[in-house]
Amino acid sequence: MFLLFRYLLKLWRRRQTPGATATTDTAPTAARPTAARATATALTATAPTTTRPSAAARGPLALLAHQARYDTLASLRNPRARFFTFMFPILLLVIFAGVFGHSMTTVDGVRVHLSRYYVPGIMALSVITASYAGLVITVSAARAAGVLKRRRATPVPPAILVGGQVISTLVTAAITSVLLLVIARLGYGIGFSIGALGAVACAVVVGTVTFACLGYAVAGMIGSPDAAQPIVQATTLPLFFISGVWIPTNNLPHALRTAGEIFPIEHLAAALHLASVRGSFTAAFAPKDLLVLAVWAIAAGVFAARRFSWLPVTANA
Amino acid sequence: MITNSLDAAVAQCAAANHHLAGSTDAVIEVSGLRKDYGEHEAVRGIDLEVLRGEIFAFLGPNGAGKTTTVEIMEGFREASAGGVRVLGADPARAPQAWRQRIGIVLQESAPEAGLTVRECLDLYAGYYRAPRPVEETLDLVGLGDQTDQRAASLSGGQRRRLDVALALIGDPELIFLDEPTTGFDPTARRAAWTVIDGLRQLGKTVFLTTHYMEEAERLADRIAIIAAGKIIAEGTPRTLGGRDTSEARITFTLPPEAAAADLPATLAERAEAHSDGRVQMISAGVADDLHVLSGWALDRGIDLDDLEVRRPTLEDVYLALVAEHDTRS
Numbered sequence: 001m002f003l004l005f006r007y008l009l010k011l012w013r014r015r016q017t018p019g020a021t022a023t024t025d026t027a028p029t030a031a032r033p034t035a036a037r038a039t040a041t042a043l044t045a046t047a048p049t050t051t052r053p054s055a056a057a058r059g060p061l062a063l064l065a066h067q068a069r070y071d072t073l074a075s076l077r078n079p080r081a082r083f084f085t086f087m088f089p090i091l092l093l094v095i096f097a098g099v100f101g102h103s104m105t106t107v108d109g110v111r112v113h114l115s116r117y118y119v120p121g122i123m124a125l126s127v128i129t130a131s132y133a134g135l136v137i138t139v140s141a142a143r144a145a146g147v148l149k150r151r152r153a154t155p156v157p158p159a160i161l162v163g164g165q166v167i168s169t170l171v172t173a174a175i176t177s178v179l180l181l182v183i184a185r186l187g188y189g190i191g192f193s194i195g196a197l198g199a200v201a202c203a204v205v206v207g208t209v210t211f212a213c214l215g216y217a218v219a220g221m222i223g224s225p226d227a228a229q230p231i232v233q234a235t236t237l238p239l240f241f242i243s244g245v246w247i248p249t250n251n252l253p254h255a256l257r258t259a260g261e262i263f264p265i266e267h268l269a270a271a272l273h274l275a276s277v278r279g280s281f282t283a284a285f286a287p288k289d290l291l292v293l294a295v296w297a298i299a300a301g302v303f304a305a306r307r308f309s310w311l312p313v314t315a316n317a
Numbered sequence: 318m319i320t321n322s323l324d325a326a327v328a329q330c331a332a333a334n335h336h337l338a339g340s341t342d343a344v345i346e347v348s349g350l351r352k353d354y355g356e357h358e359a360v361r362g363i364d365l366e367v368l369r370g371e372i373f374a375f376l377g378p379n380g381a382g383k384t385t386t387v388e389i390m391e392g393f394r395e396a397s398a399g400g401v402r403v404l405g406a407d408p409a410r411a412p413q414a415w416r417q418r419i420g421i422v423l424q425e426s427a428p429e430a431g432l433t434v435r436e437c438l439d440l441y442a443g444y445y446r447a448p449r450p451v452e453e454t455l456d457l458v459g460l461g462d463q464t465d466q467r468a469a470s471l472s473g474g475q476r477r478r479l480d481v482a483l484a485l486i487g488d489p490e491l492i493f494l495d496e497p498t499t500g501f502d503p504t505a506r507r508a509a510w511t512v513i514d515g516l517r518q519l520g521k522t523v524f525l526t527t528h529y530m531e532e533a534e535r536l537a538d539r540i541a542i543i544a545a546g547k548i549i550a551e552g553t554p555r556t557l558g559g560r561d562t563s564e565a566r567i568t569f570t571l572p573p574e575a576a577a578a579d580l581p582a583t584l585a586e587r588a589e590a591h592s593d594g595r596v597q598m599i600s601a602g603v604a605d606d607l608h609v610l611s612g613w614a615l616d617r618g619i620d621l622d623d624l625e626v627r628r629p630t631l632e633d634v635y636l637a638l639v640a641e642h643d644t645r646s
Contacts, residue, residue, distance in 0.1 A: 054447070063443060145426065
């Protein structure tokens with residue numbers, strides 16, 4: 001198990017290096033004047049006509065892709081994100097499946113080993129970590145540091161900045177979900193049918209977007225980035241216990257189950273749980289849960305659009 | 318010789334054009350600007366005009382309304398009253414495209430996390446329709462050797478230069494520099510001045526706020542001083558606050574055997590002597606006074622080796638103006 005883990009990590013590192021060099025390759029390194037100093041170059045300044053048009057000149061979609069590319073690059077290089085988004089869910093899966101994996105539970109009337117139960121549960125957790133936790137922490141830090149204000153001082157539309165972050169979050173959520181599925185398959189022989197994988201993909205996408213909206217909404221409410229981590233913990237940890245992430249919901253008292261169902265975490269987990277015990281896409285797809293997530297997404301999006309500020313929170317003077 | 322005079326002619330012509338364009342073309346126009354935060358009135362009716370190609374320095378103590386004024390011109394805050402036009406548009410209502418033409422160096426901003434210097438520039442270049450070349454912009458601010466370094470690992474001075482590079486990458490007409498050299502060591506400050514001088518040569522208009530008088534004096538074409546939400550003085554570094562017409566101050570030290578009272582009568586009546594032999598006087602006619610003084614000193618074999626003639630520095634003028642305003646209000 002551990003060897004597999006290290007192998008995946010190595011693969012992951014290898015994925016990163018070509019990515020990093022590719023970005024540096026795109027800039028022409030040959031044209032760089034070495035001896036010329038500040039004012040000398042200033043006077044000869046005219047743009048070479050051979051360079052390709054900028055992302056903004058190629059239209060909003062190109063600009064969105066441009067923003068998403070750099071946000072993804074930055075988030076993949078963030079050591080905190082790497083640990084909490086990619087390693088931590090895997091660690092949890094290994095521990096939970098190892099300790100409780102042989103007990104049984106039921107999901108939607110199907111009796112399954114807990115090891116199978118934990119795959120979708122931990123996947124919900126990893127999606128939430130990638131989107132909600134990641135965004136609350138990075139967005140509030142970037143705002144306090146003036147990074148968001150500096151970006152807003154440029155012509156880039158705010159929708160592109162938000163869209164780029166959401167796409168970058170989708171990329172990380174997809175990576176961590178695939179990692180979990182691969183480990184479940186190779187390490188524990190827990191497989192999903194093709195149809196179920198389609199339903200998993202839908203739930204991961206809807207869940208990521210929902211929790212990204214919630215991330216922006218919460219980041220809009222907090223002033224200091226110091227508050228980000230505790231608020232993320234306070235808003236997610238208790239819900240993980242009552243939403244079928246760590247404990248099967250049929251072990252919970254009725255009141256706690258009902259409480260859990262109010263919040264979006266339960267619905268993301270439920271949609272993924274359903275997919276884990278069904279064979280076809282139609283049976284594995286959970287429209288009701290995704291609808292609840294969509295309602296949360298819209299509410300959070302509207303709230304964020306009203307409340308979110310790009311400028312650092314300071315005392316007015 | 319021929320090429321030299323030709324060059325001179327071209328330069329003269331360019332200077333004339335520059336002057337002509339400058340005199341008709343205001344890049345920033347502010348009239349009767351007011352901004353209040355609830356009870357507190359941060360800006361209390363100011364007028365400003367910044368012309369194309371000019372480096373305009375905006376000085377004032379902390380809390381005088383400097384940042385508020387700049388943020389209104391940058392479109393980050395709305396004015397409570399008054400008119401603001403920057404590049405022909407009201408910044409609070411300007412379309413996103415307006416930002417293609419301005420560059421902003423904020424007072425505080427951290428580098429983009431996780432990206433290298435070049436990637437930061439590439440990212441921001443993508444925001445503009447016609448950006449400057451990345452390599453050349455990095456060379457312009459003197460970061461040509463740090464291109465592949467993570468931006469977060471740069472020193473304070475290098476980070477600031479990266480900020481300037483990010484503001485320049487869109488090839489803007491107008492650049493706001495909010496305290497660009499605060500916290501710099503003297504070497505880094507001089508390097509930054511070279512960069513800002515470079516902007517002048519590119520024909521950019523620069524709106525500079527700073528706490529360093531030397532910086533304003535070295536760079537600015539014109540200076541305005543704000544105190545308690547009002548402009549209290551405006552002029553060129555040489556003329557600000559009547560600096561050019563104010564009287565010079567002559568100081569020198571007399572040896573113990575000579576006394577200030579022995580000075581020729583025309584000087585003695587104005588001389589203020591200190592117990593350590595230091596003598597100071599205000600002079601309306603420096604050449605006359607020095608002539609009399611040096612004649613007198615030669616006769617007595619006095620060296621006057623620390624003789625100094627000094628007009629008030631920009632800092633003297635600034636401090637006097639701000640202090641005068643404080644006592645009045």
